[in-house]
Amino acid sequence: MRRLIIFEFRKIMIPRVWISIAGGLAIAIFYFISFYPSGTNSLLVVNKEKPEVIAAHTGPIQPELALKYAPRLKEEYAEDSVGSKEQKMTRILEQRYAASAYSLDLFNKNLNDLRGQKALLERQDQGSYVLKDVTKRLSMLEGIRPPGFYVTNDWGSLYRFFSIPGVGNMLIGLILVFALAPLYSGEANYRMDSLILSSKYGRLKIVTAKLLAGFIVTGGFVTLFYGVCVLFSCLPFGFVGWNAPLNSYFVESPYDLTQLQGMLLKYAVTLLAACGLLLLTALISALFRSSLSTLGLAACLVMLPYFSLPGVVGDWIDFLPSGVIMSTSLIEKYVSYNIFGIPILHLTVSIVSVIVIGVIATLLLPKAFERRLKA
DSSP: OHHHHHHHHHHHSOHHHHHHHHHHHHHHHHHHHHTSOOTTOSHHHHHHHOHHHHHHHOBSOOHHHHHHHGGGGGSOOGGGOOSOHHHHHHHHHHHHHHHHHHHHHHHHHHHHHHHHHHHHHHHHOTTOHHHHHHHHHHHHHHTSOOOOBOOOHHHHHHHHHTSTTOSHHHHHHHHHHHHHTHHHHTHHHHTOHHHHTSSTTOOHHHHHHHHHHHHHHHHHHHHHHHHHHHHHHHGGGTTTTTTSBGGGTSTTOOOOOBHHHHHHHHHHHHHHHHHHHHHHHHHHHHHOSOHHHHHHHHHHHHHGGGSOOOHHHHHHHTTSHHHHHTOSSSSSSOOEEEETTEEEEHHHHHHHHHHHHHHHHHHHHHHHHHHHHHO
């Protein structure tokens, strides 16, 4: 079985797939390098030039400093301002601190609004779904650290790259379907159809080996891609801000996670969704003899989240593996759904939907082979 998996792996990883992976990594590296700060146009530069000053400001918002720096919010964007290097770095620090203090005010206002809504709903209808949802959201927000001042620019670049309209996850999806489209349909080119379809549902070892090789390619590529992106985004700046609360970048996030933990969670969900995309692509590949047809249909699935479709169709796209990969509602903000009167978070629903879709695709694979046999 091991030799068969290695054989199938080599069939997937043909030169054009290696070239596409190298191209995707090159695009990612260029993206992060192009956003490296130059001169004094970033808080990352201030952190490098004046680490002791940044350290004195880092952490929970200090009311006296927030009040002192508040007027900076009315000034021009500090990174684009004119002045000496020292003056510009001071303006950047103070304006970013004032912005963080404003985020804290919004966070506290949101908490107070939710408390007011909860008190009102408790007087009106204690069993309503809205009350359960408000209570759940309030409980999550009260259980996390309030936003503070932290240097998270490097992690921000990562999150932008891996969310719509970022290109990171689109590259992951397109490269995967490009590599996996011939998983079964490509066997016509090798004249292996008769061997795979020699029994009603195909030879189990061959079918299983192909899927396992696909999982190895998927897991290896997603891990490599995320690893390279993290290194090029954060390593030049010493991974600064890795332990900052997630809501110091995503103000609406209800999760008690650090920037590093948030990225690890996003990677794990992306990996799961990529495996779901693999199974869908495998199903399509089993249905069609043409690898080009498989690639076209699978690529359409990857690109669907970039289009706004009305009604239920648009909502369901969010829970396709490609929609989960590109979602901006996993850890970034509170989104819930009414499931039998219980508020279930978008993250949970997304994970369950990918698993269900993967199971269904796996169960349908034998039927797909049967259809090929009768064709």
